[in-house]
Amino acid sequence: MSLLMRQHSFIYKIPLRLSSTESKKIGQDATKQRSSIDDNEIEHHGKLSELWWNTMGPMRALHAYNPIRVQFIRDGLKNTGLNEKHPRYPLEGVRILDVGCGAGILSEALARIGANVTGIDGSEQLIETAKKHASLDSNLSKNLSYSITSVEDHVADNKSEIYDAVVASEVIEHVSNKDIFVKYCAKALKPGGSIFITTLNKTIPSFLGGIVCAEYILRAIPIGTHEWSKFISPEDTQRLLDQHGCCTQLVHGVFFNPLTNTWNWTSSKNIFYALHAVKSET
Numbered sequence: 001m002s003l004l005m006r007q008h009s010f011i012y013k014i015p016l017r018l019s020s021t022e023s024k025k026i027g028q029d030a031t032k033q034r035s036s037i038d039d040n041e042i043e044h045h046g047k048l049s050e051l052w053w054n055t056m057g058p059m060r061a062l063h064a065y066n067p068i069r070v071q072f073i074r075d076g077l078k079n080t081g082l083n084e085k086h087p088r089y090p091l092e093g094v095r096i097l098d099v100g101c102g103a104g105i106l107s108e109a110l111a112r113i114g115a116n117v118t119g120i121d122g123s124e125q126l127i128e129t130a131k132k133h134a135s136l137d138s139n140l141s142k143n144l145s146y147s148i149t150s151v152e153d154h155v156a157d158n159k160s161e162i163y164d165a166v167v168a169s170e171v172i173e174h175v176s177n178k179d180i181f182v183k184y185c186a187k188a189l190k191p192g193g194s195i196f197i198t199t200l201n202k203t204i205p206s207f208l209g210g211i212v213c214a215e216y217i218l219r220a221i222p223i224g225t226h227e228w229s230k231f232i233s234p235e236d237t238q239r240l241l242d243q244h245g246c247c248t249q250l251v252h253g254v255f256f257n258p259l260t261n262t263w264n265w266t267s268s269k270n271i272f273y274a275l276h277a278v279k280s281e282t
């Protein structure tokens with residue numbers, strides 16, 4: 001009985017963060033309605049910038065996620081008509097926008113198999129770390145670049161419909177305005193281009209597994225990384241994509257084992273899922 005009480009007491013102490021920080025000013029809240037950027041999220045992740053490339057550090061889960069993320073993107077592009085000309089560089093010539101790229105864990109992996117990758121993030125610290133790490137390999141200089149910006153500003157500053165694929169991996173659960181975010185991700189795509197999203201479902205299991213267990217008990221993810229209120233169901237993600245001219249091709253469940261730091265595909269979408277959608281040709 002005492003153990004049960006202690007467990008319940010622990011759960012109650014966890015900040016659910018089900019609403020915006022009370023200290024937010026009205027002006028900041030108004031800005032959030034017009035932008036996908038959340039300053040609190042930028043600050044939180046920016047503080048981890050120096051540890052981002054430590055494969056055994058706080059970002060170890062993202063490093064472990066890379067193999068199946070890259071395969072998901074490669075397979076999705078192949079299924080929509082990509083002709084792989086070189087087995088070592090299957091994404092050669094493919095233009096990819098990695099939105100919310102952080103310090104470049106996924107951006108580099110995609111560039112290494114031939115893609116022309118532009119990574120964007122709102123954190124100056126993370127982009128500087130990404131550039132510094134990429135500079136260690138001169139082979140990346142020709143097809144990998146980074147910019148400190150939001151997706152909406154990136155599209156405004158460049159021509160729209162220029163990318164073959166847009167990737168938003170473990171990002172949409174951190175943005176302020178999901179509609180604006182998806183709208184401009186779609187604008188960046190060429191007609192017939194693909195968008196790949198990986199994120200957490202908004203369920204009780206995702207709260208228990210993605211926050212309570214992963215952050216507070218096993219410390220597999222830094223505490224405060226996620227707000228359950230920002231999680232989004234596959235159905236809501238598909239609805240947003242539909243509204244902005246993108247048709248969902250596949251939604252796949254993903255399972256993360258924090259004890260072994262491994263990721264695997266699963267039929268269950270209760271916690272993590274990966275989604276591939278294609279922009280309409282018209």
